Amino acid sequence: MDKKFLLSYLNDSLALYEETLWHELGGIAGAKGDMVGVSFIRSQNIIGNTTEDIIGNCIKAIVKNGIAEEIKYVLGGKGICLKLRVKGCCHLPAATKVKNDGIKPYMCPIVNMIVDRLIEQLGYETAYVADLEVDEGSKQCQLICAIYENIDKIGQVSDWTKIPNP
């Protein structure tokens, strides 16, 4: 089967599920889709002892397997704010469809993968995807994800608007 056709078919299906979940739940849908994509990263041997190691090794595995062409990140805000720029993601057509159908995209398998490894391997407490902006023109997404190493990080606020985009 033609790979392009197959990817298009799968992205259409993914988008429809994302839209349906939003239709059912509204804004809380974002909290429900945080496991989408993690099966892949769990099949990879991601190792590392630091946040940067894990994020870097996740990015390597994702890019090497052709899920995205390029991923850059910046970590700031007392180590809580993870800003990501994902270029050439194979799921971009799904996010674009959701956006064009009038729903702000909220589900990103890439960030889900990174968060999954931070939680499962480094014992991070939790995470929250705070923003996902899709730019179909430049074929990239900008994400802001809050990652909490431990419970004491909850409530450690700072100005994230000053953290540069990657």
Added chain:
Amino acid sequence: MGDILDVITTRRSIRRYKTDLVPDELIDKILEAARWAPTGENYQPWRFIVVRNPEIIKKIGTLGKIITGSWATADYSLGRIQERFAKIEDPVRREEVLKVMYTGQVSEFPGKAPLIIAVIGDLKPPSADVAYDLCAALENICLEAHSLDLGACWVHAPAANIRRANKLKELLKIPTGIGDYKLMAIVAIGWTDGPRQHPRPKKSLSELVYWEEFGNTRRP
């Protein structure tokens, strides 16, 4: 038949409780009210886990704190939730309220309740309207608790995402298979410790009701 509108309109989400225990006979009445909620296909998917162990209750409060604090810390740091509370004119008071949000304290209060009821639903076939049935049961719990002069608050935060819900399921020994049980929410219940300080205003019916078709606000 009695009109229950007074019960409905005087109910508030109560988040401060006295330490006194809730007697068994009142718990039974609350559960009985839950059992009589409407349910699609009469499936009655609900199961109710009554929690009175203070250690477990405290842990449930912490789960709620983590979920709410995680999004509120981010939204505060991005300058978003400040807008929501802009109508609080006193800047000191506003910052106090915001801190309750971003530290997650706003969802930690169940940890100080003498009683929590976790509402879960059996998802196995031929389940139908599980989530909707569970919400009806949750509402009945809140109304019956209020009618018994108890304070109650429906809290979704500890069940908001799959990972967090699984932590609560493990705590309460609920099967964690994705097709087993839906953990819908918890209700914190106790004797009200003083009146609610800041009742939230309700929209008027004229803002909410359309007649015969969407958008038509004029009653025929």
